[in-house]
Amino acid sequence: MIKFEHVYKKYEDNPAIEDLNLQINDGDFFVMVGPSGSGKTTTLKMINRLIKPTKGKVLIDNKNIEDYDLQKMRLKMGYVLQNIALFPNLTIEENITIQPESLHWTKEKRKRVALDLLDKVGLDPKEYAKRYPNELSGGEQQRVGIIRALATSPDVVLMDEPFSALDPISRTQLQDLVLKLHRELKMTFVFVTHDMHEAIRLGSTIAVLRNGHLEQIGNRDDILNHPTNDFVRGFFQIEQNGQLSVKNLLDDGFGTETTEETNSTLLKDDLIGRLATELKNNNGIVIFNDDDVNYKFTTADLLDFLAKEGEK
């Protein structure tokens, strides 16, 4: 468990973070979202001690991070950056095993881990292990960036806008990939983005930052349906063009006609926030009637729709 207690960070005299209090539970997919300059990167770097708080405490399992051995702590924390930063003169396999090598893992063990991880992210090891970074697309390179962060089986993986430089299709594929990895590996993911759609799609817990202040923390439903203030409401509404409704999903080809019975009084003109609530109340499947036709929506439909909207 990671905990911020009354944390402040000033750059010279300028406050970047003010009185931040939050808790990140083990195994969570925790997303920090907010506009540029809101303090997301600063907060993330305080977790792996690249930045030291001006005041306050960051704790891991109730122990101040200052009291851990820095090298050991860093090995338990993977870090994925926006600009992919692979070493151009090393092969993909060598890039992945750079940390394991510094830990003196045997050659066999390093190779096994690299090949297993390549396989896990859909890059055929036979084809990719010996290539150099410039022989991979941006999306493929960022897959390697993610693998590199996973190579030492960390407890926590920190990701700072890892997909923002990618084209929309690669971004959606990599979002799916990190969701899959999170399900399989059961590590804590802390993911920073300025993109509200990405936050909603990925986060089990979402923290909204503005000007160094935590505006709200909650799950998808809390944020979409119970914004605590006008900033959170506005941030989502602006990003969602205000008024996306169930009709927009249908028009985009989401949802299917069904002969199953309705389990909801949802209407075609209802906003997607209501759909999110209904999905939550009905175990992820909503069937509603419009004009003598029954339609079926799943949570996946809503998330894919949001991802598609985010690309516009």
Ligand code: ADP
């Ligand atoms: P975000 O990641 O949300 O864009 P940052 O954490 O990078 O926000 O920045 C928060 C604030 O701190 C911004 O106003 C930024 O200009 C300032 N800041 C960040 N890093 C530095 C630095 N090294 N020196 C001075 N000011 C900084």
Ligand code: MG
């Ligand atoms: Mg940043």
